[in-house]
Amino acid sequence: MASTHQDNVVFEVNAIGWAPSGTGTALSLHHEDPARLPTAAVGHGHRPSGRYVVAAGRADEEDGLCQVITPGALKPRVTYRVAGWISVASGEVAEEDGKQQRGHPIRVSIRVDDGSCVVDGGAVCPQPGRWAEIKGAFRLRENPxxxxxxxxxxxAGVDVKVMDLRIIATDRKxxxxxxKDKTDKVRKRDVVLKLGGAPGASVRVVQLDNGFPLGSCINGEVIQNPAFVDFFTNHLDWAVFENELxxxxxxxxxxxxxxxDADRLLxxxxxxxxxxxGHCIFWAVDGDVQQWIKDIGGDRDQLMAAVQQRIRGLLGRYAGRFPHYDVxxxxxxxxxxRDRLGDDVAALMFREAAQLDPGAALFVNDYNVECGNDPNATPDKYIDLIRGLQRGGAQVGGIGLQGHVTNPVGVVICDALDKLSATDLPVWITELDVGEPDEALRAxxxxxxxxxxxxxxxxQGVVLWGFMQGHMWRQDAALVNADGTVNDAGQRFIELRREWTSDARGRLDGDGQFKFRGFHGTYVAQVTTAAGKMLKAFTVDKGDAPLVLDMMDI
Incomplete structure (x- = not known):
């Protein structure tokens, strides 16, 4: 598999060429024991060299290593991927609140025009003495x-180790x-329609719905807007309430x-x-908890009673109405x-929800997992969280990736999905918005x-976090302008939906068969013979073997 060529590497360094950043920082060159080299390859086929540089004597968080990028190598409007391996020296583990930390966040920054602009190039949080793969991305707006x-x-005082850092221009084509090759294998299936005794009969196959849903958040205001409702009903399959639940x-x-308000949206x-x-039963972030809950937070019994009442009230009212819940x-x-009721309360929320609405898939839901720049939200940490919930008896039914994305890089997103797929749980992108002021780049x-x-x-699905200008959390992510016109990003969305919809026509062969390869979803086929027209509705599900359908079996 090759989506990035060596020619696209604009910055590459094994060890030589780094300079110290910070007055007390000293650099030294080392060779890693081959038995301790990371096994994962950065990008495609790139293996670690084993040569790395250590930055010691750092007096400040901004101290470390730096290296000038060849002038003219970085171009505006191009998305770049940052790849390499980072570590901190073993034995340098800080104590915090009596607990040993797993590591320290290390960041890669691109400092443009003598530091007047600092661009985030990714972050990792390696365990001391172990290598972590950096996977970041950035884009410049102007020629630096x-x-x-x-x-x-x-x-300060933590030694930083860097091996084989590269910056690679992405090759979208x-x-x-x-x-597209991967999609053909994952989302399509061969279909055989059979009608004996009518060779040469005309066949038309139309796909009605795709088996991969695309949706959007809605709220009480936007459902009163005719332009919003028109785009939503014509181009989207699912909904999620922005705030009302x-x-x-x-x-x-x-x-x-x-x-x-929730009833009106339903x-x-x-x-x-x-x-x-169903978004969401609880919200774990302090800033998104209402004041009266915070006021009783010091009383464990009162808070637990409120939590139990919330679960019973919400799911008792809406059991069977929401196929998913973000718990x-x-x-x-x-x-x-968890800080007030103990770590076990998270699994309890799942267990109680499963009892009240056993038909609903219960999701975890979080942000930055797919982007490679948040050490708190790596795929590995997400998997650890899920495994802990499952050990506590939680019936985790799905993984939500929010997808509030800037400067996306395909292989970085794919790598996160590959890791999460090891859980055997379905993944949904639950709150997708792609922020970019330039509409062409946004598309x-x-x-x-x-x-x-x-x-x-x-x-198994993607839900947009809105799509209309003036009615979104991120205003530079709209697909539809405030006046109802569809912008470049919206047109691209529609084109992709059209590309992922099958429409086949032709004639029955000499054996009375018509063969096509179609996307998963629901269909209707029409066969026109001398005796008249015959219609058959059918569904193309996942499967390796061809789906064989007898048109006479109606």
């Missing part, structure tokens, strides 16, 4: 007069060719319940025939309930994420 790579981040909305004041979904995800949102970034970025998701067998 100068640029340099900096590696920094840990506290090559990547997309690979993804969250606890701070349904019970802003203790004991004063408001389900009317009625809208029923009228338009769109299933809705305790953003646990990689928040611990409000390109959106296509990257959607193609990566659609081509990956672990992913």
């Amino acid at each position: 007069r100068s640029a340099a790579v900096h590696v920094h981040g840990p506290p 090559a990547r997309f060719r690979h993804l 969250k606890w701070y909305w349904t019970e802003a004041q203790r004991g004063q319940l408001n389900y009317a 009625d809208f979904c029923d009228r338009t025939g769109k299933p809705a995800r 305790n949102n953003e646990m990689l970034h928040g611990r409000f309930f 390109d970025d959106l296509e990257v994420v959607l193609r990566e998701a659609y081509a990956h067998p672990a992913v």
Whole structure:
């Protein structure tokens, strides 16, 4: 598999060429024991050299290593991938609140025009003495007069180790060719329609729905907007409520319940025939917990009673209405309930929800897992969280990747999905918005994420976090302008939906068969013979063997 060629490497260094950053920093060159080299390859086929440099004597978090990038090597509007291996020296593990930390965040920054602009190039949090693969991305808006790579981040005194750092210009065309081949294997199946005794009869096959749902968040305001409703009903399959099901909305004041807003959105979904995800039962981040919950947070019994009442009230009311629930949102970034009620409360939330609504798939949901720049939200940490919930009896039914994306890089997203697929749980991108002020680049970025998701067998759906200008959390991510016109990103979205819809026509062969390869989903076939027309509805599900259908079996 090759989506990036060696010719696209614009910066590559094994060890020689680094300079110290910081007045006290000293660099030294080393060779790693071959038995301790990381086994994963950066990118495609690139193996670690074993030569690395250590930055010691760092007096500040900004101290570390730096190296100038050849002038003119970085171009504006090009997305670059950052790849390499990073570590900290073993034995340098800090103590925090009596617990041993697993490691320190190390960041790669691109400092442009003598440091007047600092661009994030990715971050990792390696365990001391072990190598971690850096997987970041960035893009420049203008031609830089100068640029340099900096590696920094840990506290003063922590030695930083860097091996084989590279910056690679992405090759979208090559990547997309690979993804189209992958999509054909993952999302399509051979179909044989049989009608004996009518060779040469005309056949028309039309796909009605795709087996891979695409959706959007909605709220009480946007469902009153005709342009929003038109795009939503014509181009999207699922919904999720932006705020109206969250606890701070349904019970802003203790004991004063408001389900009317959620009920109105459910009625809208029923009228338009769109299933809705349940987002969310709880939210783990302190800043998103309503004040009255914080006020009782010091009383364990009161808080536990409130948690139990929330689960019973919400799921008792809506059992069977939401196919999915995000149970305790953003646990990689928040611990409000676990800090006050113990780590076991997270699994308890899942267990109680499963009892009240056994038909719902119960999801974890978090952000930055797919982007490679948040040491708190790596795929490995997400898997650890899921395994811990499962050990506590939680019936985790799915993995939510929020997908609030900037500068997406396909192989980085794919790598995260590959790791998460080891859980054998379905993955949904639950809150996708791709932020980019330039509409043409936004369309390109959106296509990257959607193609990566659609081509990956672990992913079962994508939900946008809105799509209309003026009605979104991130205003530079719209697909539809405020006046209802569809912009470049929206047109790209529609084109992809069209590309992923099968439409076949032809004639029965001499054996009375018509063969085609179609995307998973629901279909209707029409066969026209001298005796008249014959219709058959059918569904193409996943499967390696051809799906054989007898048109006479109606």
